[in-house]
Amino acid sequence: MDINVTPEGLIFTVYAQPRASRTMVVGPFQEGIKIKITSAPVDQAANKALLAFLGKVLKLPKSRLEIVAGQNGRVKKVRIRHGQIPPDRRETEGICQAITDLTEK
Numbered sequence: 001m002d003i004n005v006t007p008e009g010l011i012f013t014v015y016a017q018p019r020a021s022r023t024m025v026v027g028p029f030q031e032g033i034k035i036k037i038t039s040a041p042v043d044q045a046a047n048k049a050l051l052a053f054l055g056k057v058l059k060l061p062k063s064r065l066e067i068v069a070g071q072n073g074r075v076k077k078v079r080i081r082h083g084q085i086p087p088d089r090r091e092t093e094g095i096c097q098a099i100t101d102l103t104e105k
Helices: 045-058 089-103
Strands: 003-005 009-017 024-029 032-036 065-069 075-081
Touching: 003 089, 009 045, 009 089, 024 089, 032 045, 032 089, 045 065, 045 075, 045 089
Parallel strands: 009 032
Antiparallel strands: 003 009, 009 075, 024 032, 065 075
């Protein structure tokens, strides 16, 4: 799984599958992670649900998460903003590990 560390935060790829029977992590998909979302892709509802779900499973506030590419498609680039400036190396490593762990469940 590719996780890019930038000055603004961590960026990784999510393949979102809207209108699923339940919201869940499916596992690794190409260079990212596949997540099923119950919401329909109408009025950004699926995007909002995706960010809320990621915040919950990664134990991060939704305010630190944003979709930086792919707002209208299934393949999305999600950024997790650093919690402080300059970024804390331990926090960054912990979040990277938490994202990687999601693909192994």
